[in-house]
Amino acid sequence: MMSIKKLFLIIVGSLSLGLGVLGIFLPLLPTTPLLLLSAACYIRSSDRLYQWLITNKRFGAYILNYREGNGIPLKAKVIGVCTLWISMLFTVIFVIPLMVIKILLLLIASYFTWFILKQKTLHKNVVERESY
Incomplete structure (x- = not known):
């Protein structure tokens, strides 16, 4: 059974991802910090979701390059x-x-x-x- 903390992190990560995608079209929403928050939440809660995010053809390279300091x-x-x-x-x-x-x-x-x-x-x- 999934712990409450993991469930909370998955929910926050998913909301952050949704807002980050909206931020592509709405300039007041900061896309990069929201995508990074999603990655941080997913890495602490679900390896499957984290791997999906960093291998995503739209966001993956962007997130990894930023996180690695490139x-x-x-x-x-x-x-x-x-x-x-x-x-x-x-x-x-x-x-x-x-x-x-x-x-x-x-x-x-x-x-x-x-x-x-x-x-x-x-x-x-x-x-x-x-x-x-």
Whole structure:
């Protein structure tokens, strides 16, 4: 029988994975930290789910390269920062009427830009994993 801790970690990992996937399309949700949280939860609760995640053709290489300290591909950084700012500026200019909220959103965008850019960049000379 599965322990409560393992069940809790599987649930949190799965929720984090779902939010991370949504974060690909919604710039306010930080994809990388959520995928890493999923991996951390799965490695402590279910080897099968962890192996599925790190061998996934969409996320696996990305997670392993980040966890091993190789970094994030430059293309992912550029796309992430551009998408973040396009959506934030659109929201601030056309959607949100309150100045306090506009400032808050710009501060959030600035923080995530800093977070993305401070990460090590994965260079071509580092072997990128295709699939397992």
